[in-house]
Amino acid sequence: TDECSVAGVVRAHLAAKDAGLPFVVGSEFALADGTRLLLYATDRETYGDLTQLITRGRRMSPKGTYLLTRDDVAELAPRCLAVGLPHQGARVDFPFRWLADVFPGRAWIGVGLFARSGDRAHLVAMHELAQSHGLPLIAAGDVHMHVRARRALQDTMTAIRLRTPLHECGYALFPNGERHLRSRARLATLYPRACLDATIDLAQRCTFSLDELRYEYPEEVVPPGTTPAGHLRQLVDAGLVRRYRRLDATPPEVRRMIEHELALIAELRYEPYFLTVHDIVAFARSKGILCQGRGSAANSAVCYALGITEVDPSRMSMLFERFISRERNEPPDIDVDFEHERREEVIQYIYAKYGRERAALAATLITYRPKSAVRDVGRALGLELAQVDRLTAMFAWWDGRAIDPARIREAGFDPANPVITRLTKLAGALQGFPRHLSQHVGGFVIARGLLERMVPVENAAMVDRTVIQWDKDDLDAMGLLKVDCLALGMLSAIRRALDMIGQLRGAPLAMQDIPAEDPAVYAMCQRADTVGVFQIESRAQQSMLPRLRPACFYDLVIEVAIVRPGPIQGGMVHPYLKRRQGKEAVTYPSPAVESVLKRTLGVPIFQEQVMQLAIVAAGFTPGESDQLRRSMAAWRRKGGLEKFEQRLIDGMGQRGLPEAFARQIYQQILGFGEYGFPESHSASFSLLVYVSAWLKHYHPAAFCAALINAQPMGFYAPSQLVQDARRHGVEIRNVDVTTSAWDCTLVKKGPGSIFPVAMKRVAAAPVENSTLAPCLRLGLRLVAGLSHAGVQRVVDARTTRPFADVADLAHRAQLDRRDLRALATAGALAALAGHRHAATWDVAGVEKLPPLLAGATFAEVAPTL
Numbered sequence: 119t120d121e122c123s124v125a126g127v128v129r130a131h132l133a134a135k136d137a138g139l140p141f142v143v144g145s146e147f148a149l150a151d152g153t154r155l156l157l158y159a160t161d162r163e164t165y166g167d168l169t170q171l172i173t174r175g176r177r178m179s180p181k182g183t184y185l186l187t188r189d190d191v192a193e194l195a196p197r198c199l200a201v202g203l204p205h206q207g208a209r210v211d212f213p214f215r216w217l218a219d220v221f222p223g224r225a226w227i228g229v230g231l232f233a234r235s236g237d238r239a240h241l242v243a244m245h246e247l248a249q250s251h252g253l254p255l256i257a258a259g260d261v262h263m264h265v266r267a268r269r270a271l272q273d274t275m276t277a278i279r280l281r282t283p284l285h286e287c288g289y290a291l292f293p294n295g296e297r298h299l300r301s302r303a304r305l306a307t308l309y310p311r312a313c314l315d316a317t318i319d320l321a322q323r324c325t326f327s328l329d330e331l332r333y334e335y336p337e338e339v340v341p342p343g344t345t346p347a348g349h350l351r352q353l354v355d356a357g358l359v360r361r362y363r364r365l366d367a368t369p370p371e372v373r374r375m376i377e378h379e380l381a382l383i384a385e386l387r388y389e390p391y392f393l394t395v396h397d398i399v400a401f402a403r404s405k406g407i408l409c410q411g412r413g414s415a416a417n418s419a420v421c422y423a424l425g426i427t428e429v430d431p432s433r434m435s436m437l438f439e440r441f442i443s444r445e446r447n448e449p450p451d452i453d454v455d456f457e458h459e460r461r462e463e464v465i466q467y468i469y470a471k472y473g474r475e476r477a478a479l480a481a482t483l484i485t486y487r488p489k490s491a492v493r494d495v496g497r498a499l500g501l502e503l504a505q506v507d508r509l510t511a512m513f514a515w516w517d518g519r520a521i522d523p524a525r526i527r528e529a530g531f532d533p534a535n536p537v538i539t540r541l542t543k544l545a546g547a548l549q550g551f552p553r554h555l556s557q558h559v560g561g562f563v564i565a566r567g568l569l570e571r572m573v574p575v576e577n578a579a580m581v582d583r584t585v586i587q588w589d590k591d592d593l594d595a596m597g598l599l600k601v602d603c604l605a606l607g608m609l610s611a612i613r614r615a616l617d618m619i620g621q622l623r624g625a626p627l628a629m630q631d632i633p634a635e636d637p638a639v640y641a642m643c644q645r646a647d648t649v650g651v652f653q654i655e656s657r658a659q660q661s662m663l664p665r666l667r668p669a670c671f672y673d674l675v676i677e678v679a680i681v682r683p684g685p686i687q688g689g690m691v692h693p694y695l696k697r698r699q700g701k702e703a704v705t706y707p708s709p710a711v712e713s714v715l716k717r718t719l720g721v722p723i724f725q726e727q728v729m730q731l732a733i734v735a736a737g738f739t740p741g742e743s744d745q746l747r748r749s750m751a752a753w754r755r756k757g758g759l760e761k762f763e764q765r766l767i768d769g770m771g772q773r774g775l776p777e778a779f780a781r782q783i784y785q786q787i788l789g790f791g792e793y794g795f796p797e798s799h800s801a802s803f804s805l806l807v808y809v810s811a812w813l814k815h816y817h818p819a820a821f822c823a824a825l826i827n828a829q830p831m832g833f834y835a836p837s838q839l840v841q842d843a844r845r846h847g848v849e850i851r852n853v854d855v856t857t858s859a860w861d862c863t864l865v866k867k868g869p870g871s872i873f874p875v876a877m878k879r880v881a882a883a884p885v886e887n888s889t890l891a892p893c894l895r896l897g898l899r900l901v902a903g904l905s906h907a908g909v910q911r912v913v914d915a916r917t918t919r920p921f922a923d924v925a926d927l928a929h930r931a932q933l934d935r936r937d938l939r940a941l942a943t944a945g946a947l948a949a950l951a952g953h954r955h956a957a958t959w960d961v962a963g964v965e966k967l968p969p970l971l972a973g974a975t976f977a978e979v980a981p982t983l
Contacts (some may be wrong), residue, residue, distance in 0.1 A: 119146045119156055122175050122184040124168070124574060125555055127213075128592035131328040139203070142324045145172060150187050154211055156201040156228065158256075159190075159326045166571035167195045177584070188213065192220045199320055201228040201256055204247075206240045212538075214251040226316060229260030231308045232296035241310075256316040257309045262297040269295035271547050277498035284498050329796055333598050335564035336472060339397050347391035350420075351380065353396060357423035372431045375419035383420065388393035390451060394564060394720030395452045395601055396424045406610040408629070412802035413453040413602075417726070424896030425437045429801045440961050451600065457613055458605035459828070465603060466582070472564050474584055478575045480561035483589040484553045488521050489513040491545035494553075499541055505531075521546050553569070557585050560603040563593065565750035572598075604827055607831030608652040608806055615813050615824035618864050622820070622892060632812050639811050640669050640882060649842040650825050652810040653678050653803050655833050674804040676723060685723055690786060694721040707779050710734040722786055731783060736769030746787075762787075818846040819894045823862035827897065836900055848894040853901055853946040856921060860899050860909050864892040903940035908933050924950050924960035938964060 120126055125375055127143050134141035142833045143165060146160035159165035170310050171194040175184035200221040204212040217225045227248040231237045232422050241255075244615050248255050263272050284291075305314060340346050348662040354376060359370045368376075383389055395411075402409045403425070411427035419431040437812075456464050468477050489510050495508040512525040523533035531538050557578045563586055563879075569575060573586045593600050612629065618628040642648070642669045646660040654674075656665060658681050668674050676694075685691055696702035697719040704719050706712035714730040715722060722728055732738035746762050763784050771778040822843035826836045849867065898909045908931065915921070915930040924947055928938055941947050942957035951957035 119144045121148070122172050122186070123587055124172065125483075125529045125587040128328065128595055132595060140321070141285045141327070142321055142496040143168070143326060143328070144199075144324075147175070147186055147191070149191070150185060152203075152211070153188065154203040155217070156203065157195055158199040158201075158281070158324050159324050160197075160199060160324050162330045164195075164197045165326050165330075166197075167197055168570070169572065169574045170570050171195045172574035172587075173570035173576070176574060179577070181577050181579045188216060188220075196220050198224070200225045201225070201322060202253075202318075203230075203258065203260060204244065206234070206236060210316050211312060214247055214253065218251045218253055224251055225545075226256035226320065227253050228256050228260045229309070230260045230262075233294060233308075237308075245462075254316055255310075255313050256320065256643065259300070260297050261299055262292070263301050266298045268298070268547075271544055272297075274495060274498050274544050275551075282693075283500040285500055289739055299584040301788050302659045303348075327357065328596065329979075331572060331596055333572070333596070335599060336394060336473065336476070336564055337390075339390055339393035345896075346387075347384050348394060349391055350383070350389045353393070354380070354420055354423045357425055361423060372419055376423065376429055377420060379420045381690060391450060391452075391599055391601075392420065392424065394599070395426055395454065397471075398464060398468065398601065398603065399424075399426050399454060402456055402464050405460075405463060406613075407457055407463065408613045409454055409456045409464075410606075410609065410805070411452055411454045412477075413451070413796065413799050417796075417798040420451065426454065427802060428734075428805050429798060451602065453602040453604055455604050455606035455609055458607045458611040458831070459610045461603060461605040465560075465562075466604070468562055468564070468601075469582075474575075476567070476569050477562060477564045479583060479585045480563055480593055481585050481587055481589045482556045482558045484556050484589075486545075486548045486551045486553050488545065488549070490553060491548040492521065492541065495541050495545045495548065499537060499544075501537070501541075508811065508976075519750040536626060550647065555565075555585075555587065556754045557583065557588075560605065561590060561593075561600045562603055563598055563600055565599075592937050606806075607828050608810060610819075611824040611828040611831065612806065612809055612813065613824075615681060615817065615820045615828050616974075618823060619813075619817050619822040624866055629809055632809055634808075635670060636812060636815075637669075639808065639815050640673075642815050643668050643674075643811055648811065648814075649834055650810070650821065650832060650839055651814055652806045654807055654811075656681075666698065671804060671808065672717070675797065675800045676718065678807060679723055679797070679800040682795050685795075690721050690723055694719060694723065697721065699892065707772070707775050708735070710773070711775070720883055722783065724800065726794060726797045728783075728787055732766065732769075735775055736766045736780075736781075737768070737772070756978045772813040814846075818843050819848045819864055820893050823864060823894055826900070827861040840894075840896070843894060848891070851893050851895045852948070853896045853898060853944055854949055855898070855912060855941055856916065858895055858898050858946070859907070859913065860897055862897040862899075863895045865895050867891070867893055898946070901940050901944040901946055904937055904944075917982075921950060924957065925964050928961075928964045935961075 124143065124145055131141050131143075142158060145168060146156050148154050157168055157171070158425060159168050171186070171190065171641055172184075174190055174194060175186040179187045184519045187200065198221070200217060202212060202214070202217045202225065204227065210782045212472070214227070217227075227244055229241055229244050231241065245255060245873075256897070263269065269292075273284060273287070276291055277287050280287060280290055282290070301307075302314075326381060335346075340349050344352075355365055358372075358376070359365050362368050365533070399409055399411075411421055418427070422429060422431055471477075492513065493506055493510045496509060497503075499511075509526065509531065512529045513521075522534060523542070526538060526542065533539070533542065557580065563569065565571075565572060569586065573588050575584050575586055578585045588596070588598075590600065598660045616627045643651075643654065643663055646663040648654045648663065653659070654677060659677070662677065662681050666673065666677055666680070668677050679685065680691055680694065685694075693702065697704050706715065706720055710732070711731065712720075713788075714727055714734060718724070718727065722731060729743040729746065732743040738746065766784055766787075767780040770783075771777060810821070813824075822839050825832065825834075825839050829836060840850055851865065898904060898912070911931040911933070912927070915927075921927040921930070924938070927933065927947075927950060933941075938961040940956075942951075942954060942961045945954050947957035947960070948954075949958045
């Protein structure tokens with residue numbers, strides 16, 4: 119049992135099913151008065167009682183702690199089975215009578231015997247007390263490890279939990295290694311037979327299985343008088359009219375996809391899920407929040423019709439089974455990106471609509487990897503912080519899970535040193551262990567009834583956030599609905615740029631107003647002039663752009679996906695480039711393979727292509743191909759791809775494909791294990807690539823301002839973005855305390871430019887870079903060390919009347935020394951004091967006036983500096 123938690127029960131349940139063992143669900147509690155007890159669920163109702171009790175304890179305390187009283191237990195969980203755990207020597211301080219009264223016929227006194235002095239006396243004392251209160255004794259193992267050999271690791275984990283070196287832990291460590299799974303023969307020599315029989319009785323009364331949990335979708339998304347299927351079809355038809363102007367104008371292939379998807383959705387009864395996501399997206403759009411679905415959902419024509427995704431099915435090759443699979447029988451997973459600055463509005467809308475008792479964020483289970491394991495074990499073994507930092511600095515994610523002695527030697531340590539040897543062994547054993555339970559980036563779980571009766575809910579570290587105790591894999595296993603509300607900085611930047619352009623031209627501009635397939639935009643991308651452009655701004659992407667030379671939207675889809683570890687490790691990049699440049703013939707071993715790989719010149723680049731190849735060339739079912747994809751994504755961490763190797767080779771051989779081709783495909787699949795990109799995901803991102811590139815080409819000032827205002831994001835610092843904008847002919851005006859807002863803004867050209875327009879213009883600069891183009895006024899947000907509250911006071915003060923001088927600014931805006939020095943150093947006081955030196959002198963002379971002289975001004979002779 120975990121303590122006030124069932125975070126591990128889903129994985130335990132699955133492992134027990136695989137092993138053919140019954141699994142008992144329970145939890146351990148230490149109440150506020152020191153009482154310790156175990157509670158076990160016997161059926162679905164008592165499981166709900168248990169999770170509700172855990173929720174109350176966790177919600178009453180900050181993250182990582184809990185607080186429960188006897189009254190809480192008596193109120194919420196009296197139907198559970200209870201085992202009281204008096205400590206050795208306890209006689210009067212344990213509430214035996216309370217336990218018997220609250221759990222009549224369902225309570226035991228747990229006795230743990232661990233080969234310590236006093237065990238016999240403790241057993242006799244507990245027997246007398248239990249008899250006097252009508253409670254039977256039960257053997258309790260307090261198991262902390264499966265074998266005695268894990269004692270050293272158990273002690274180390276105790277030291278990590280207490281954040282104390284091992285040599286200082288003292289009595290916090292167990293005195294011996296008896297808290298492991300002991301054999302029945304060994305237990306028979308320690309406990310009376312009745313105590314052991316009681317454990318069998320308790321276990322047999324616990325018939326509950328997690329398989330009994332039934333998830334129910336929210337009802338609010340279906341209007342009264344309609345069915346989920348009927349309402350979904352109405353929304354889809356309305357969406358098709360919006361997309362294609364008339365329902366009968368929908369392309370036939372799109373209509374076929376829609377019917378196929380709706381039939382499968384109806385068969386699996388997933389309509390409420392799509393309606394829930396549609397409702398969230400509709401709310402965001404009603405508030406002017408840019409959003410776009412991505413990931414596997416972009417394989418769905420229904421999602422396109424509902425406005426969840428923007429990838430046109432008629433322009434892409436879609437594989438719906440990548441999104442929903444009949445064989446997988448799991449809820450679909452829709453990821454929606456929202457502006458990162460406004461996503462909290464969407465999150466709070468979900469909480470408000472469904473209530474915190476029915477909606478919460480999923481958890482993310484963080485496990486130990488080499489770097490974190492070495493850091494925590496090093497501290498537990500008493501290494502100095504500087505030594506731990508040197509050790510961990512040598513590890514990188516590409517090292518895998520092994521702790522290479524060469525890495526330790528590089529850090530200046532001897533791998534043969536006894537302490538380092540112990541550290542290496544313990545850190546290696548700790549790999550994959552849970553480290554802590556974190557908050558998912560945006561995965562919401564929404565239920566029809568009380569969510570806390572299905573899985574406990576607890577406070578997150580962030581204010582106004584609550585999370586459940588299960589992570590994404592657990593949700594998939596239990597079939598719980600999850601909606602990913604993710605944050606994307608580029609959406610914030612695009613929205614800001616569109617707003618600025620719309621204000622400047624006096625008419626709103628939306629993403630759908632941007633013309634598609636503009637040759638000038640692609641020409642800019644081919645020159646790798648992409649600083650700040652979404653996804654293709656990195657050095658690796660900029661080196662690929664002149665070689666791949668994207669000239670249409672699908673080229674961008676390939677560009678986004680090809681510069682990834684998967685295609686690189688799988689050896690797909692060079693063959694594709696050679697075929698694209700005409701240096702290598704494009705060949706296909708069969709027409710079936712050609713139908714899958716024709717759009718990428720015979721080279722598999724996307725996850726969907728690997729899945730389709732498994733179907734058409736090796737005889738996999740769509741569900742089996744999805745299992746292949748999942749194994750691909752996890753094989754570096756868990757293994758499991760080997761079982762598909764022979765199946766692929768045999769399947770392709772039966773269809774006349776050469777073994778060499780089959781093995782080549784398998785090697786490429788192994789490469790995808792590093793990180794293969796789904797085509798649907800790449801297509802969603804490519805839409806934003808094109809929009810951001812168009813904005814950079816035609817409106818560089820607005821694009822630069824939007825990127826700076828949406829910081830932190832992307833690869834480049836504001837200084838680099840400003841330099842790039844100046845190279846594109848944008849006139850940059852420095853931060854000015856008399857005119858600058860918090861954000862960067864666009865202003866019409868006129869006198870007062872601090873930085874002249876760059877004389878050297880980039881080749882083929884857009885027509886808009888003319889004397890009519892706006893200037894970029896840098897915002898006060900760029901002044902290092904300037905407080906946001908100070909900026910707000912400056913803006914409020916100057917709305918009444920302009921500032922006369924630095925002293926006037928300081929007094930009316932109530933700026934402290936730090937804010938004044940920051941403004942002077944940044945040159946933001948130029949309009950009031952001239953150059954930086956004069957501004958610094960003026961700032962030094964500002965004095966806080968007494969109340970009698972508040973508002974008075976004094977004329978002083980300016981020093982000649």
